[in-house]
Amino acid sequence: MRLGKVEFSRWKNLPSLRLDLQPRILLVGPNASGKSNFLDVFRFMHEVCRPAGGLLPALANRLGLAGVRQRPTRTNAPLQLHFAFEDEARTRWHYELGMHAKGGPRSPRTEVAYERVLRNNRLLLNRPDAADHRDPERLSVTCLESPLANASFRPIRDFFASTGYCQPAGKLAAAEGSDAASEAIVSLLNGLPKRLRTVRLRQLESVLKSAVPRFQRLELSDASAPRPKVEAHFAVGKAGSMRASSDELSEGTYRLLHLISSVLAPHQLLLVEEPEAALGPAVIRHLAGIFHRLGGDTQIMLSSHSAELLADSGIDASEVVLFLPQSGGEARVVVAGEIPEIKALLEEGLSVGEVVLPRTAPSRLQELGLIP
Amino acid sequence: MKTALPIILVVEDLLSEGLLRRMLSEYPLWYDIHAVLGHEGYGFIKKRLPAFNRAARRIGFVVMTDLDQNPCPALLLRQWLPEALHPNLLFRVAVREAESWLLAHRKGLGRFLGIKPEVIPSDPDAEPDAKAALLALTRQSPHAELRRALLPAAGRRAAVGPDYNGALLRFVYKVWKPTVAARHSESLRRALHRLECYHPEAIVEAEPQT
Incomplete structure (x- = not known):
């Protein structure tokens, strides 16, 4: 299943946007331009659809509707999230969700304003329906999240439920018990038949061996324990070897383990914030190609500031989504290939990185020089 | 026993880097690649070639670029480097590209x-x-x-x-x-031949001939 078009309105600080998404999507823009907020739509949908998830917990995680809906709210126009998918059988799916605030200031609650599912343009679900009018409390949950209601469009639920997320700076958290890299490795390998498990482990180790000098292999200790630990073995001196647990690894090694395990895992969608973080430029140059080669059918959506990553000549302008702040305040979110001057420069042979990254420089950056 | 000769590679892109490394691996004991510069197309190489030529006093350089639409490698080199080529700098051109x-x-x-x-x-x-x-x-x-x-x-x-x-x-x-x-490929044959006789260490203190 693959995401094609998305249309969002009133989500956090993003302008109304409509985008065509490719199998590989690179989000580029200055800091605080909305890239993470854009990724958060998909993390939100994941929290709605995952086991033990739902609309209410997903909103609660974000401080309620006020935390996700754009201010000001003079009207009660709904926050809108629309998605279009295509699956391997070329079936087209649409999922459209609207949310708004209900109830007074003393007991505010969030309700589904509308929820629609279409399969090849045929309506499978159109809420609010008669049952919702009879029992308005039904509007506090989506049909998407409920196995009692989503049988005819479960592939959409499965898509969001199998979304993965990979962000930088995991090593500090690892020391405090939340070890994203180890969890990613364990969840990658668990439940795989032995042969495939060996293949994945070898792929993971091969990337680490090429990118991290002295790295030898990985070992999963205590595979049956609730939180199996991952250990990395490094060559030391001429013939020695040392073991390091995940919180003892360098930031870059930890990051690479997390990143590659996430890419190898069978997510339908993988969200990555700044894959380049903590990695050397020589490694970063290979990332775009690695995502394609190891990613399989996973749709990968990543945000990046890296010239080396964007220098890959295989990146098409249709894969780059630009977040451009405007003087009015709201950013403009657009596929790079649709901007005329970008098209013109690309036709003259400049690479996507060369053309797109300069657009992300904040306009007031020159003022740095004026600070006494 | 030969000691490894330190060299720096300068390339247009990842593919050229791979080609050079594979060619150098035919002579594994001879070269120690200290760094690979470039990966920014031919513009970077053209701009920095005079600097590499001067720095070649201290370390060997193997530079590889594509001929593309230029008429001939010798002309390309003369355009990019008016002064004499230092013996420690090997300048190879793939005809017409890697x-x-x-x-x-x-x-x-x-x-x-x-x-x-x-x-x-x-x-x-x-x-x-x-x-x-x-x-x-x-x-x-x-x-x-x-x-x-x-x-x-x-x-x-x-x-x-x-x-x-x-x-x-x-x-x-x-x-x-x-x-x-x-x-x-004549251009590859020449490049390999030059690599075979390439001994930057032997002439490390030689000044460029004018």
């Missing part, structure tokens, strides 16, 4: 792509657009994953596919044989 050297190993490339070697051009140095020729040959390959990696998806403006470098580097390191390919 992909020509891949095409030159016809049997190997045929095996890699799963096509008959006979359809591969027999004089790659004469190919006006070796990259386009390589992509056209890829279209004939029965290996879907290879086509997906090397060819840009339909309707795309990108010049190459999403794992162009990865796929070709696999060919370079696992299949491509520079000595075999050199029989079909």
